[in-house]
Amino acid sequence: MSEFLQQLINGLSLGAIYALIALGYTMVYGVLRFINFAHSDVFMVGAFIGYYVGRHLPEGTVWGGLIAMAAAMAGCAVLGIGIERLVYRPLRSGPTLNVLITAIGMSLFLEYSGQLVFGATPRAFPSIFPAKLIEVHGLIVSMNQVIVIVVAAVLMVALEFAVFKTKIGTAMRAVALNPKAAQLVGINIDVVISFTFGLGSALAGAGGVLYALNYPSIDPLMGLVPGLKAFVAAVLGGVGNIPGAALGALILGMVETFVDGSRWSTYKDAIAFATLIGILLFRPAGLLGRFTAEKV
Amino acid sequence: MPAAAPFPARAARPLLALASGLAAFALRADDPVRVGEYASLTGKEASWGQSSHKGITMAVEEINAAGGVLGRRIELITEDNQSVPGQSATAAKKLIARDKVVALLGEVSSGRSLEAAPVAQGARIPMIAPASTNPKVTQVGSYIFRVCFIDSFQASVIAKFVGGELKARRVAILSSVSNAYSVGLARIFRERFAAAGGVISGEQKYSEGDKDFRAQLTAIGAAGCDAVFVPGYYEEAALIVRQARDLGLAMPFVGGDGWVSDQLLLIGGDALNGCYYSTHFSPENDSPVVRRFVSGYRARWENETPDAFAALGYDAVGVLADAIRRAGSTEGPRLRDAIAGTRNFMGATGETTIDANRDASKPATIIAIRGGRLNYLEAVAP
Numbered sequence: 001m002s003e004f005l006q007q008l009i010n011g012l013s014l015g016a017i018y019a020l021i022a023l024g025y026t027m028v029y030g031v032l033r034f035i036n037f038a039h040s041d042v043f044m045v046g047a048f049i050g051y052y053v054g055r056h057l058p059e060g061t062v063w064g065g066l067i068a069m070a071a072a073m074a075g076c077a078v079l080g081i082g083i084e085r086l087v088y089r090p091l092r093s094g095p096t097l098n099v100l101i102t103a104i105g106m107s108l109f110l111e112y113s114g115q116l117v118f119g120a121t122p123r124a125f126p127s128i129f130p131a132k133l134i135e136v137h138g139l140i141v142s143m144n145q146v147i148v149i150v151v152a153a154v155l156m157v158a159l160e161f162a163v164f165k166t167k168i169g170t171a172m173r174a175v176a177l178n179p180k181a182a183q184l185v186g187i188n189i190d191v192v193i194s195f196t197f198g199l200g201s202a203l204a205g206a207g208g209v210l211y212a213l214n215y216p217s218i219d220p221l222m223g224l225v226p227g228l229k230a231f232v233a234a235v236l237g238g239v240g241n242i243p244g245a246a247l248g249a250l251i252l253g254m255v256e257t258f259v260d261g262s263r264w265s266t267y268k269d270a271i272a273f274a275t276l277i278g279i280l281l282f283r284p285a286g287l288l289g290r291f292t293a294e295k296v
Numbered sequence: 297m298p299a300a301a302p303f304p305a306r307a308a309r310p311l312l313a314l315a316s317g318l319a320a321f322a323l324r325a326d327d328p329v330r331v332g333e334y335a336s337l338t339g340k341e342a343s344w345g346q347s348s349h350k351g352i353t354m355a356v357e358e359i360n361a362a363g364g365v366l367g368r369r370i371e372l373i374t375e376d377n378q379s380v381p382g383q384s385a386t387a388a389k390k391l392i393a394r395d396k397v398v399a400l401l402g403e404v405s406s407g408r409s410l411e412a413a414p415v416a417q418g419a420r421i422p423m424i425a426p427a428s429t430n431p432k433v434t435q436v437g438s439y440i441f442r443v444c445f446i447d448s449f450q451a452s453v454i455a456k457f458v459g460g461e462l463k464a465r466r467v468a469i470l471s472s473v474s475n476a477y478s479v480g481l482a483r484i485f486r487e488r489f490a491a492a493g494g495v496i497s498g499e500q501k502y503s504e505g506d507k508d509f510r511a512q513l514t515a516i517g518a519a520g521c522d523a524v525f526v527p528g529y530y531e532e533a534a535l536i537v538r539q540a541r542d543l544g545l546a547m548p549f550v551g552g553d554g555w556v557s558d559q560l561l562l563i564g565g566d567a568l569n570g571c572y573y574s575t576h577f578s579p580e581n582d583s584p585v586v587r588r589f590v591s592g593y594r595a596r597w598e599n600e601t602p603d604a605f606a607a608l609g610y611d612a613v614g615v616l617a618d619a620i621r622r623a624g625s626t627e628g629p630r631l632r633d634a635i636a637g638t639r640n641f642m643g644a645t646g647e648t649t650i651d652a653n654r655d656a657s658k659p660a661t662i663i664a665i666r667g668g669r670l671n672y673l674e675a676v677a678p
Contacts, residue, residue, distance in 0.1 A: 003518035006543070010510040120338035120378060122531055124562040133542065142542040215507035216538070217531050217563045219340065225505045260511030265501040266473050 002138045007261050013145040015253025016152035020207030021230030022245040023159060024200030030176045030240035031196045034096050037103040040227020041110035042080055042201045046072040046208025047218045048118055054128040065129035072205040080201025081194050114220030125216035148210045155203060156246055168195055236276055238289020247287055328371035329626055332391030334402040334412060339379025341529060343557040344404040344605050348426050351609030352401055354596050365620045373397060377408060388412035392419045398626035401612050404605050406430030406477040413440045420628040422635055424616055426608040429553060430480045434654040439632050443611050443648050444576055445658045450552050451484035453660045453676045454574050458550055459492050464522035466497040470512055470536060472528050473501045481527035481552050497521040509536045510543060517545045524549045530557040534564030541567040548572060556604050561668060568665045576604040577645045578661045578672045589644040611643035
């Protein structure tokens, strides 16, 4: 029983990180109907910002950790807005496929520029938050896991609030529903899209720092695997749907963890992706996604 | 591959003439002897490529300073495979076809040596792997050699150490599914440890690129064991031990030479105290060859202490140069025979004798990590 609960905690902390990345994918998709493949590399840049800022802060303090995370979020928001402004916006009126291919190009550009700037060798990430073990009835939770889960939950609630309770959130939803009509009622689409990219990238930046905190070895290609998993999570939950992304990420984290802890750990990815296929067979639009026929 | 399409004889003759002309050109006395090296100079296992490259470079410089081989300089041509699967065969092809190297040196990782070995074998260019320990590497063919011990020896040394010195009865194994070295070492360890009366309490797997091992470690902890064997590479090993300590697992973790890297302690930190691994070389050895190598290496590379892969890279060049001298030629088949005839070559990692399987038998050294430092515990002779 305690092993089961321990695995539950492990799965929760893994799922929380996937969720933070998945939210960025799903928000951009919701507003623009395209998958921003460079998102996982913004996540990597977030980890590196955390690394450089964290080295200049005293290790193991809460405020130091929060500063590093805030810096990563701000840096990534600027990067995300910049990418959208310079790369995606000029292509927005063209076919979606063009933007999609450009996004893949942007992803490779960030990865290999990262190798040039940061070097390809993995680096040890400083322990910026206080490291402590919390033991409750034989269950062991590390401080980092708690921080990941709490920060992810807080950011998700804040996001939900921003999207449903603020003016810019309403504008975002309006653009997602119908960009032309939104423009007609006086919404500045450019501002809304920049904001969406900024918000999504800030979450990815926070995800990068939290990921590096838990797995303290970072390199320019570190975004690949978690990015792919988070994308899968977003699709699983229904791409374009914010609670769906969180739910999908949680399910993926749990499935991976329980398979890893069983005799079938060899087939972890196979089982995780088979679950995805299984769910999509029965719910083609994802768990919480609404199926809408594409207008031709 | 099927044989090449029949060539019109008329076309073949001038080509042959051209080829022999090129060969004659390549053998001019003032031409350097070109040796190709492919290594993971960047990427995930960059620390290995950097170490072996430094050892190899230092050996080549020493030989050239002493007049080279056969009156010619050795020119080292290096290709970086970025630690990425699929790059080593390309690098080997490029070195052989474009740079016309007479021999290949590489790699530390068995997986990447296995990629390049068929290319070297097909071109009849001898290849010496400095530190690939998987038995399959030299089984690729008659042109593939190594100057380190193999995993069956390493696994039995570790199995004996875990059962003997550590007095562990129940041992769990956490290995990678997609890494030839890890799979091989885990398999042989399981056999040897079980044969010695030990119990394997559980076996968990991870795949390359994984960073979360908490699920596997939780299962290992729940099954209960006295020690955990992690036959992986240093980055994963460091993360595994850290996460294990986070989960409250205090037993020793034991690894093989995949743990050798200055990055291990940087990433793993204090969590690694009380862990052990086996390796090829100890810079604390006070034999004159080792002392000369260590002081020469420190002088050449900014006071850095050589690790096992630097020493093995150094010895790979030594064995190759010795074979070229004995062969009196750099021609593939003759060079191959000379390398195969290496007996009692004295190098930084001890005496190298190439056996009938083109492997070397070398002593293994056990290292204990204590107080954030590497301590040389014992050397086990083959």
